[in-house]
Amino acid sequence: MNMVKLIIDGKTAEVPENTTLLKAAKTVGIDIPTLCYFELKDMNIENRPGGCRVCVVEVKGRRNLAPACNTMVAEGMEVYTHNIRVLNARRTVLELILSDHPAECLTCAKSGSCELQSMAQQLGVREIPYQGEQSKYRKDTSPAIIRDVDKCIMCRRCEMMCNDVQTVGALSAVNRGFMAVVAPAFEMNLEKSPCTYCGQCVSVCPTGALTEVDHSRNVINALADPTKTVVVQTAPAVRAALGEEFGLAPGTLVTGKMVAALRRLGFDYVFDTDFAADLTIMEEGTELLDRLTRYLKGDKDVKLPILTSCCPGWVNFFEHNFPEMRDIPSTAKSPQQMFGPIAKEYFGKKLGIDRKNMIVVSIMPCLAKKYECQRDEFKVDGDPDVNYSLSTRELAHLIKASNIDFNSLPADDFDNPLGESTGASVIFGTTGGVIEAACRTAYELYTKKKLEKVDFKELRGLENVRHATIDFDGLPINIGIAHGLGNARKLLEDIRDGKSHFHAIEIMACPGGCIGGGGQPYHHGDSEIIKLRASALYREDAGKPIRKSHENPFIQELYREFLGKPCGELSHHLLHTHYFDKSAGVFVEE
Amino acid sequence: MAKIKLSEKKIQELKDVCKTFNNDKGELINVLHKAQSLSGYLPAEVQEVIAKELNVSVAHVYGVVTFYSFFTMQPKGIHPVSICLGTACYVRGAEKVLEEFKRQLKIQVGETTPDGKFSLSCLRCVGACGLAPVVMVGEKVFGRVAPDGVADIIAEYNT
Numbered sequence: 001m002n003m004v005k006l007i008i009d010g011k012t013a014e015v016p017e018n019t020t021l022l023k024a025a026k027t028v029g030i031d032i033p034t035l036c037y038f039e040l041k042d043m044n045i046e047n048r049p050g051g052c053r054v055c056v057v058e059v060k061g062r063r064n065l066a067p068a069c070n071t072m073v074a075e076g077m078e079v080y081t082h083n084i085r086v087l088n089a090r091r092t093v094l095e096l097i098l099s100d101h102p103a104e105c106l107t108c109a110k111s112g113s114c115e116l117q118s119m120a121q122q123l124g125v126r127e128i129p130y131q132g133e134q135s136k137y138r139k140d141t142s143p144a145i146i147r148d149v150d151k152c153i154m155c156r157r158c159e160m161m162c163n164d165v166q167t168v169g170a171l172s173a174v175n176r177g178f179m180a181v182v183a184p185a186f187e188m189n190l191e192k193s194p195c196t197y198c199g200q201c202v203s204v205c206p207t208g209a210l211t212e213v214d215h216s217r218n219v220i221n222a223l224a225d226p227t228k229t230v231v232v233q234t235a236p237a238v239r240a241a242l243g244e245e246f247g248l249a250p251g252t253l254v255t256g257k258m259v260a261a262l263r264r265l266g267f268d269y270v271f272d273t274d275f276a277a278d279l280t281i282m283e284e285g286t287e288l289l290d291r292l293t294r295y296l297k298g299d300k301d302v303k304l305p306i307l308t309s310c311c312p313g314w315v316n317f318f319e320h321n322f323p324e325m326r327d328i329p330s331t332a333k334s335p336q337q338m339f340g341p342i343a344k345e346y347f348g349k350k351l352g353i354d355r356k357n358m359i360v361v362s363i364m365p366c367l368a369k370k371y372e373c374q375r376d377e378f379k380v381d382g383d384p385d386v387n388y389s390l391s392t393r394e395l396a397h398l399i400k401a402s403n404i405d406f407n408s409l410p411a412d413d414f415d416n417p418l419g420e421s422t423g424a425s426v427i428f429g430t431t432g433g434v435i436e437a438a439c440r441t442a443y444e445l446y447t448k449k450k451l452e453k454v455d456f457k458e459l460r461g462l463e464n465v466r467h468a469t470i471d472f473d474g475l476p477i478n479i480g481i482a483h484g485l486g487n488a489r490k491l492l493e494d495i496r497d498g499k500s501h502f503h504a505i506e507i508m509a510c511p512g513g514c515i516g517g518g519g520q521p522y523h524h525g526d527s528e529i530i531k532l533r534a535s536a537l538y539r540e541d542a543g544k545p546i547r548k549s550h551e552n553p554f555i556q557e558l559y560r561e562f563l564g565k566p567c568g569e570l571s572h573h574l575l576h577t578h579y580f581d582k583s584a585g586v587f588v589e590e
Numbered sequence: 591m592a593k594i595k596l597s598e599k600k601i602q603e604l605k606d607v608c609k610t611f612n613n614d615k616g617e618l619i620n621v622l623h624k625a626q627s628l629s630g631y632l633p634a635e636v637q638e639v640i641a642k643e644l645n646v647s648v649a650h651v652y653g654v655v656t657f658y659s660f661f662t663m664q665p666k667g668i669h670p671v672s673i674c675l676g677t678a679c680y681v682r683g684a685e686k687v688l689e690e691f692k693r694q695l696k697i698q699v700g701e702t703t704p705d706g707k708f709s710l711s712c713l714r715c716v717g718a719c720g721l722a723p724v725v726m727v728g729e730k731v732f733g734r735v736a737p738d739g740v741a742d743i744i745a746e747y748n749t
Contacts, residue, residue, distance in 0.1 A: 168647075169650065175657070185634075185649040185651070
């Protein structure tokens with residue numbers, strides 16, 4: 001690798017060629033401010049359109065100022081990042097961006113975590129000298145995501161996520177100049193686009209232009225209604241990230257505090273989605289073994305590989321893009337949606353509570369879950385199995401608004417029976433976790449032998465597409481794993497083209513899995529945070545007394561008392577679903 | 591936006607256009623250019639077919655169509671009226687001529703009259719600066735047009 005020497009603010013930096021000035025400056029302790037620039041290191045995600053010009057620097061001998069995020073180093077370069085010319089230009093650029101931005105910080109959903117707001121603070125902007133016309137565009141509310149384009153600064157991060165990383169193609173910059181906005185095709189509402197509600201656009205949006213639909217109010221009202229029994233379930237990834245909202249270090253597990261906070265909020269029963277994740281493993285694992293056994297017996301009709309179906313963003317993705325392959329994913333519902341009917345039809349009935357009087361709330365790292373719980377097939381006579389889905393961020397707001405001093409809470413335990421879970425279900429929150437959990441159970445069910453080594457380290461990691469072969473006592477099982485929908489697309493295209501040799505594939509829509517979900521505390525491009533959340537989940541798994549889903553005593557009881565057997569008749573009715581073809585163009589009728 | 595169904599023949603034509611460019615997504619602008627020459631405009635349906643053939647998102651195609659002023663999603667009128675707003679025409683009062691066309695045809699730039707007869711657009715210099723201000727209707731050039739001559743031009747085509 002050729003090294004290049006240059007001088008930045010009088011300091012000598014030596015970096016490999018093809019390094020940007022922005023990164024070169026970091027090596028000598030200079031932090032050039034950026035706005036449109038975005039990177040998730042080690043995850044192949046980068047956005048540097050050089051559009052906002054906040055990062056401009058002076059390069060000696062160059063006529064105009066250079067955007068540091070998009071200018072490569074050269075031998076002998078002399079760079080000034082904070083001389084008077086640069087400072088004035090940077091301030092003017094920011095003032096101009098602010099002049100077309102609604103001053104709604106007091107009520108904006110993004111206030112406090114807005115990068116534009118922080119930038120205005122950092123540069124000490126106290127007034128906006130330019131008063132001119134402001135862009136006006138309609139607000140677009142979908143089942144999960146709100147677009148408020150007036151707050152958009154055209155950084156193009158969402159477009160990069162939606163197109164390059166997720167290959168969903170719901171968003172693009174349209175029109176030009178002052179009229180330019182980021183929008184779906186024909187400027188229709190998001191709901192009519194191929195959007196999967198993965199929420200990665202929301203995760204990276206620097207301002208309040210893209211936010212989640214907030215259901216906290218509905219939950220507050222339900223909690224205040226004495227005729228309702230309000231039950232809450234919490235997804236695995238939430239406990240690994242919620243602490244960040246209260247100033248705790250990323251990767252701090254706050255399971256006990258979270259349970260205590262939920263109880264103080266007034267939920268009648270604090271349960272765990274992890275319980276339903278164990279249930280998912282029973283159903284999905286049984287389905288995998290059934291397909292595998294039939295395949296090994298020479299059944300030509302059996303569809304392999306089996307694909308996991310826990311992730312609603314992923315389900316939306318294949319319904320839109322690969323509808324002809326919708327008989328390949330497992331028919332098992334996601335843990336959120338398995339929990340709903342078990343809470344209402346099993347637990348509720350046991351207590352004599354009518355399902356109309358039970359409100360099930362889920363706390364999710366995810367925005368697609370908001371859409372998922374509204375799907376018609378997950379309702380009984382109009383009553384949804386899961387009434388409201390709140391993001392990790394919404395839960396944090398709810399806790400803060402209820403005068404709960406989160407950090408001083410003593411740890412508390414989940415209620416039974418739907419609060420007991422195993423280590424296998426905890427790792428559902430990270431890429432590779434679902435398939436590892438499935439392997440732990442499928443191995444024992446298939447080989448009828450005890451699995452001694454429960455850690456399948458070969459399934460862990462953050463590489464985009466991973467594969468491993470697991471030895472089922474002489475039978476090699478080929479496993480594929482993808483996180484991020486663009487990576488999932490590659491695996492699907494291989495299956496479609498008959499090039500796939502996998503028996504089972506796990507797919508999660510978000511980079512890193514649910515820990516990097518669209519409803520998590522904002523990581524602002526720090527991929528270390530995502531890694532720390534993953535290690536927190538593996539830590540919780542390692543510390544659990546039971547680490548295989550089928551050994552969860554309450555799962556065993558549920559089958560004994562109510563469901564019968566996995567993939568049995570009642571399971572099929574309550575815990576499995578079917579998928580739809582959503583590929584139809586908006587205009588062209590096939 | 592009205593929903594129209596493209597005929598099988600039309601869809602095949604568009605597919606053929608994409609094919610002449612090897613269904614290469616890098617050729618999107620050329621494909622759109624050619625597609626627009628087929629029917630004079632690029633309705634949503636056409637963009638969906640092209641997106642599918644070139645394997646790009648419809649949002650991306652729409653983004654390109656709305657970025658370049660040459661592309662239009664409005665069908666052109668039978669008599670497309672173009673007013674030159676190049677420097678020479680501009681200083682000799684082209685803007686007032688444009689305003690008069692807008693007023694008499696009751697449409698804005700980029701629009702088409704409800705009867706489909708006239709559409710209005712602006713262009714930059716047709717190379718007839720000596721005749722400024724210049725108006726084109728179809729292929730015919732009108733020179734030294736003044737606002738009070740607009741009615742006569744419209745009348746010439748309104749029979």
